[in-house]
Amino acid sequence: MQQQVPLVKLAITTGEPAGVGPEVSVAAAQDFLQNYPDVQITLLGDADLLLSHQASNTKLSDRLKIEAISLSAPVTPGTLNPANAQYVLQLLNDAVDGCLDGRFDAMVTAPVQKSIINEGGIPFTGHTEYLERRCNAKHVVMMLCAQLPMGFLGLKSPRDLRVALVTTHLPVRDVPSTLSYELILETIQIVHADLQNKFGISKPAIRVAGLNPHAGESGHIGREEIEFISPAIEAAKKMGINVMGPYPGDTMFDASSLASVDAYIAMYHDQGLAPFKFVSFGGGVNVTLGLPIIRTSVDHGTALDIAGKGIADSGSMLEALHLAYQLAINQREQSK
Numbered sequence: 001m002q003q004q005v006p007l008v009k010l011a012i013t014t015g016e017p018a019g020v021g022p023e024v025s026v027a028a029a030q031d032f033l034q035n036y037p038d039v040q041i042t043l044l045g046d047a048d049l050l051l052s053h054q055a056s057n058t059k060l061s062d063r064l065k066i067e068a069i070s071l072s073a074p075v076t077p078g079t080l081n082p083a084n085a086q087y088v089l090q091l092l093n094d095a096v097d098g099c100l101d102g103r104f105d106a107m108v109t110a111p112v113q114k115s116i117i118n119e120g121g122i123p124f125t126g127h128t129e130y131l132e133r134r135c136n137a138k139h140v141v142m143m144l145c146a147q148l149p150m151g152f153l154g155l156k157s158p159r160d161l162r163v164a165l166v167t168t169h170l171p172v173r174d175v176p177s178t179l180s181y182e183l184i185l186e187t188i189q190i191v192h193a194d195l196q197n198k199f200g201i202s203k204p205a206i207r208v209a210g211l212n213p214h215a216g217e218s219g220h221i222g223r224e225e226i227e228f229i230s231p232a233i234e235a236a237k238k239m240g241i242n243v244m245g246p247y248p249g250d251t252m253f254d255a256s257s258l259a260s261v262d263a264y265i266a267m268y269h270d271q272g273l274a275p276f277k278f279v280s281f282g283g284g285v286n287v288t289l290g291l292p293i294i295r296t297s298v299d300h301g302t303a304l305d306i307a308g309k310g311i312a313d314s315g316s317m318l319e320a321l322h323l324a325y326q327l328a329i330n331q332r333e334q335s336k
Contacts, residue, residue, distance in 0.1 A: 019302025077308025085120025
């Protein structure tokens with residue numbers, strides 16, 4: 001008798017309840033399950049809220065479940081309420097616990113509203129930083145992924161664009177003082193390790209940006225490249241990592257490199273994500289590297305202006321589910 005392959009179990013945290021998270025989570029989960037018979041999805045959130053977004057011609061099944069977490073206060077689409085800040089974080093906590101104890105193979109996160117969580121009295125700078133603390137991880141890295149289609153900028157076949165960040169949600173003025181040799185080297189190591197272990201790329205090629213215009217131009221426009229960015233890259237090379245740079249930020253993403261580079265590492269948020277989002281057509285996926293679990297996310301916000309109107313695009317959530325599924329399959333293969 002052929003042994004039955006266990007289902008890939010994905011959890012979705014449905015995010016800020018007044019935003020588009022609940023509706024795109026339900027829509028994407030229902031669409032995804034139609035094409036992936038080996039997947040089970042658990043939606044984490046208020047049951048009444050999620051069921052209100054369920055398509056009339058579908059129903060819950062053993063492959064689409066709700067793990068009910070009750071709202072603290074009633075929700076009006078588009079209207080934030082700090083009373084629900086702890087509810088949003090409870091979604092994350094339960095998903096993390098489920099991944100750590102093996103109930104879930106990966107977690108996918110819908111968008112949250114950082115401002116309202118802080119107004120609720122809970123310091124919060126973003127999913128990436130919160131999950132780092134929640135998982136007791138030493139250092140995590142934010143990376144955005146998107147597939148570029150054949151023909152785009154001359155690509156002869158579809159190609160995955162991956163952009164990782166050394167620093168994340170910081171004021172630009174704080175970036176230079178935050179960067180260090182150790183931080184950059186650890187980022188390169190984490191990106192390299194997860195490209196191998198989670199993405200299944202045996203010998204990943206990585207490009208690293210400088211901080212200053214023209215990558216400092218030999219120290220004439222800043223010395224960060226000389227003092228710690230280049231030394232960190234050289235140290236990584238001695239560890240056997242295929243890493244190149246530092247490249248000027250305005251030329252690092254040249255089209256000719258797309259076919260051969262597996263990941264680009266930027267020094268700060270907009271240096272990496274402005275070009276990424278310009279070419280990703282709204283189909284980007286956020287993945288957190290360096291965690292003991294798999295976490296992917298949409299790359300858009302709560303879209304309060306269209307919440308509850310039934311017009312939100314679930315495409316990014318579908319892509320996030322697809323990547324979570326693929327990473328879970330890769331990790332399952334690695335463990336054999």
